Amino acid sequence: MTDLDAAWADRWLRECARVLAVHREELIDLDRAIGDGDHGENMDRGFQAVVDKLDDGPSESVAAALKVAAMMLMSKVGGAAGPLYGTAFLRASAAVGERESLDGPAVEAMLAAARDGIVARGKADPGDKTMVDAWSPAVVAAGRAADGEAAFAAAATAAEEGALATKPLVARKGRASYLGERSAGHLDPGAVSTSYILRAAVTAAVSEISAGGRP
Amino acid sequence: MKKLINDPKAVVDETVQGFGRAHPDLVTVHSGPLFVTRAVGPARGRVALVSGGGSGHEPLHAGFVGLGMLDAAVPGAVFTSPTPDQIVAATHAVDGGAGVIHIVKNYTGDVLNFETAGELCEAEGIEVRTVLVNDDVAVEDSLYTAGRRGVAGTVLVEKIVGAAAERGDSIDAVEKLGRKVVENVRSMGLALTPCTVPHAGKPSFELAEDEIEIGIGIHGEPGRRRVGLEPADALTEHLVTPVLDDLGVTAGDRVLLFVNGMGGTPLSELYIVFGRAAELVAQRGATVDRSLVGNYVTSLEMQGCSVTVLRLDDELVELWDAPVATPALRWGV
Numbered sequence: 001m002t003d004l005d006a007a008w009a010d011r012w013l014r015e016c017a018r019v020l021a022v023h024r025e026e027l028i029d030l031d032r033a034i035g036d037g038d039h040g041e042n043m044d045r046g047f048q049a050v051v052d053k054l055d056d057g058p059s060e061s062v063a064a065a066l067k068v069a070a071m072m073l074m075s076k077v078g079g080a081a082g083p084l085y086g087t088a089f090l091r092a093s094a095a096v097g098e099r100e101s102l103d104g105p106a107v108e109a110m111l112a113a114a115r116d117g118i119v120a121r122g123k124a125d126p127g128d129k130t131m132v133d134a135w136s137p138a139v140v141a142a143g144r145a146a147d148g149e150a151a152f153a154a155a156a157t158a159a160e161e162g163a164l165a166t167k168p169l170v171a172r173k174g175r176a177s178y179l180g181e182r183s184a185g186h187l188d189p190g191a192v193s194t195s196y197i198l199r200a201a202v203t204a205a206v207s208e209i210s211a212g213g214r215p
Numbered sequence: 216m217k218k219l220i221n222d223p224k225a226v227v228d229e230t231v232q233g234f235g236r237a238h239p240d241l242v243t244v245h246s247g248p249l250f251v252t253r254a255v256g257p258a259r260g261r262v263a264l265v266s267g268g269g270s271g272h273e274p275l276h277a278g279f280v281g282l283g284m285l286d287a288a289v290p291g292a293v294f295t296s297p298t299p300d301q302i303v304a305a306t307h308a309v310d311g312g313a314g315v316i317h318i319v320k321n322y323t324g325d326v327l328n329f330e331t332a333g334e335l336c337e338a339e340g341i342e343v344r345t346v347l348v349n350d351d352v353a354v355e356d357s358l359y360t361a362g363r364r365g366v367a368g369t370v371l372v373e374k375i376v377g378a379a380a381e382r383g384d385s386i387d388a389v390e391k392l393g394r395k396v397v398e399n400v401r402s403m404g405l406a407l408t409p410c411t412v413p414h415a416g417k418p419s420f421e422l423a424e425d426e427i428e429i430g431i432g433i434h435g436e437p438g439r440r441r442v443g444l445e446p447a448d449a450l451t452e453h454l455v456t457p458v459l460d461d462l463g464v465t466a467g468d469r470v471l472l473f474v475n476g477m478g479g480t481p482l483s484e485l486y487i488v489f490g491r492a493a494e495l496v497a498q499r500g501a502t503v504d505r506s507l508v509g510n511y512v513t514s515l516e517m518q519g520c521s522v523t524v525l526r527l528d529d530e531l532v533e534l535w536d537a538p539v540a541t542p543a544l545r546w547g548v
Contacts, residue, residue, distance in 0.1 A: 028415050036434040037415045038269075038295045045292075074331070075248075078269075078295040079324035083331050121327060174323045177361045178354050178432060180439065 002205045004102040004148040009065035010054055011204035017047035019196045019203075030189040034176035038079055039189040046077035046085070062102065066093035080174060081190060084118050084131065085197075091117035107151035108142040111198075115139050122173060129171040129183065131190035134159040138198055149205045156198040163191035216416050218516075223413040227270045231290055234277055238542045241281045248298070250305035251277040252287045258311035262380040262389045263287070265305050266318040266373060268325050269294040271412070272433055275369065275512045278543030284377035285318075285541075293412050293515075294434040296324035302332035306341060314342035314386035316393065318373055320365025321349040322434070344386060346393030348372050350402040350523065352461040353430030353439055364432050367475040367512040367523045368400035371535075374544065378537035396531065401462045403454045404521030406431045406438065406477065410514050429453050433477075433514045433521075447484065451491040454522040459499060462524055466500025471507070471535065473523040478513035480520055485509070492522050505535055511543065 002008060020027070020043045027040030050072045059065035066089050074086030095113035099106055115135040124130040141158035145151035166188040171177040176188070220226050231251065235244030243254050250267075257263065266276045267289025276288035286309035291297035306315050315336070319329045326347070333343045350368030376393045384392070406428045409418040412435060419435030422428055427450065430438035442453065464470065474489040476482070485508050493503050504527050512521070525531070538547035 032415065032417075032419055036294045036436050037412055037419055038292065041414050042292070042295055075298045075300040078291050078298050078328065080296075080327050082296075082298055082324070083327040086331075121330075122323070173361055175361070175432075175434070175436060178364060178436060182439075 002149065004062070004107070004152075004205060005100055006059045006061050006065060008101075008204055009062040010059050012201045013047070013050050013054060013065060013069050015200035015204045016197050017051045019200050020044050020047050020193065023196060027189050027193055030187055030192060033186045034171065034179055034183045035189065036175060039081060039193065042077045042079050042081055043193050046073045046082065049076040062099065063093045063096045066096060080122070081193070084122055084190070087117040087121045088114035102148040104142070104145045104147050104151040107145075107148045107155070108139065111135070111139045111142050111155055124173040127169060128173040129166050129169040129176060129188045130173050131188070131194045133166050133169070133188065134162040134191040134194035134198075137162040138194075149202070152198065152201045152205060156195065156202050159191075159195040159198045163187060163195040166191045216411055216413075218411070218413060220413055223416070226413045227290055227292055230270065230273070231277065234542070241540065241542055242277065245304070245308065248301040248304050250287055250289045250301050250308070251280050252305070252308050253280055253282070257309050258286055258313070258380075260311055260313055261383050262313045262386050263309040263311055263315045264318060264373070264377055264380050265289065265302070265309060265315055266369070267291065267297045267302060267305070267329075268320050268322070269296055269434065271515045272512050274510075274543035276373070279370065279373050279541050281539070281541030282548065283381045283537055283539035283541070284373050284544065293414065296322065296328045299328050299332040299335060302329055303335050306332065306336045306343065310341050314344065316376070316380070316386065316389055317343060317345045318369065318376065318393070319345055319347050320369055321347050321362050322364060323361050325365075342386060344390045346372065346376065346390060346397065348397055350397070350400045351404075351432065352401050352457050353403050366404060366433050367402045367473060367521045368397075368525070370475075370507075370511045371400055371471065371473065371523065371525050372396045374539060375531055375534045377539070378534040381537070396525070399462070399526040399531075400523060401458045402521050402523040403458050404431045404433070404438075404475075404477065404519060405429050405450060405454060406514075406517055406519035408479065408518040410435045410478070410517035412515070431514075431519065433512055435514055435517065447487045448491045451488045451522070452495065455492045455495045455524075458522055458524050459495065462526060464496070464499055464501050464524065464526065468499075468501040469504040469527045469532075470496060470501055471505040471525040471527055472496060472503045473507040473525070475512050475521045475523060476510035477517040477519040477521070478510055479516045479518040482509065485520055488520055488522065496524070504532065
């Protein structure tokens with residue numbers, strides 16, 4: 001089993017950049033349907049900026065890597081996703097603290113802190129058809145796992161299920177809420193990008209070689 | 216996609232740089248991070264106004280930087296809110312010690328980024344207040360939405376609040392006036408065509424040749440319902456009636472009537488809409504005291520328009536008439 005340490009955190013963020021670049025068009029299309037079509041572009045730009053920063057040298061700790069991500073996402077993404085993901089990574093970094101690597105409870109605490117940050121900033125509740133619908137089940141699932149890698153695997157699967165479950169919902173927060181009933185029948189782009197970010201953490205843990213390669 | 220651009224990713228930067236070259240007497244463009252200020256330095260001793268939002272709405276917001284309106288504007292990527300670092304830098308640049316007011320359109324991204332920036336500025340000792348514009352009656356305002364959007368009424372807020380800041384009103388007074396304008400302004404828009412965000416490369420929504428979208432926002436997002444092709448008079452009624460009803464315009468009221476183009480509709484058509492809208496105002500026994508017609512809050516090349524009504528009193532008329540010298544609005548100087 002791979003240690004969820006600083007090197008893993010760097011691989012995770014690079015894998016996020018790779019996966020979000022691959023899914024850029026898909027996220028744009030999802031956002032065009034119920035928002036304004038900028039989510040794929042913004043996430044791609046934001047995580048490329050994170051990778052550019054990581055290229056300066058390896059992170060000294062998990063917390064340091066997550067903080068770099070927070071600051072770059074906050075200043076490069078824009079839209080609602082910038083402050084939301086920026087806050088999530090900042091709170092996650094604080095929750096990790098000085099831990100050198102993450103076990104199951106540490107992963108759960110980190111994901112819970114990220115979710116709480118998103119809820120505090122975005123003021124969305126579960127069921128409002130937002131990224132909270134992916135983060136909330138992810139936190140619960142992580143709490144049932146034995147080790148860090150299993151916690152992320154469970155969290156990623158729960159986030160994917162949560163993202164798929166946003167399809168029939170009517171949006172009550174964010175730009176999609178302006179559509180009212182017409183927002184039903186589409187996946188929430190923020191919930192989908194959340195599921196990619198959490199799955200990337202698993203990829204970074206199970207494969208030290210492939211994760212984070214440039215697309 | 217057929218557009219007069221170079222690199223889709225460089226659109227905002229090239230637009231703002233060109234804008235700065237066109238109006239060097241009025242504005243200065245700052246890069247890294249990107250924002251626009253008046254050509255003359257910070258507003259010593261008076262309240263400063265900063266606004267911003269996604270690009271693609273030109274001339275909003277940078278076109279309204281200048282005497283009697285904004286002190287700084289912060290352009291984001293196309294249809295994407297600016298980031299906190301840009302807003303903080305712009306706020307610092309124009310703070311003259313009497314506080315700064317952020318004029319923010321009620322969109323989730325704009326609200327979150329300005330809120331984050333406001334907290335950072337407050338931590339550095341700059342007093343920041345926010346005036347949130349939410350004039351779009353097409354959106355149901357309830358606990359179960361993000362609230363009404365800020366659309367074309369933003370121009371009227373920036374003009375009137377800017378005049379008050381220019382004459383030296385306190386931050387409390389300017390903020391209170393901003394809320395008063397917001398309470399008295401309503402808008403609604405329609406689209407004949409969607410628009411294409413340069414880096415997305417395809418239209419923001421699908422609309423058939425014989426369909427018109429009623430209740431659109433200004434970011435290429437679809438509206439609340441669709442109607443078939445109808446004459447301009449009938450389409451104008453779809454916009455004006457809900458606006459007047461929501462504002463509660465009654466006999467004896469004085470209003471400012473503003474017909475705003477979305478970017479791709481000729482001025483001739485906007486005047487046809489204005490004529491019918493003015494008739495509808497008159498039918499209620501109200502008077503059109505001031506007017507504005509043109510492309511001020513656009514949605515790239517979208518064809519369509521919005522109608523905005525602001526209920527006036529003597530104070531608002533005086534501030535509306537006050538001198539203004541910006542790239543997009545200019546009178547009295």
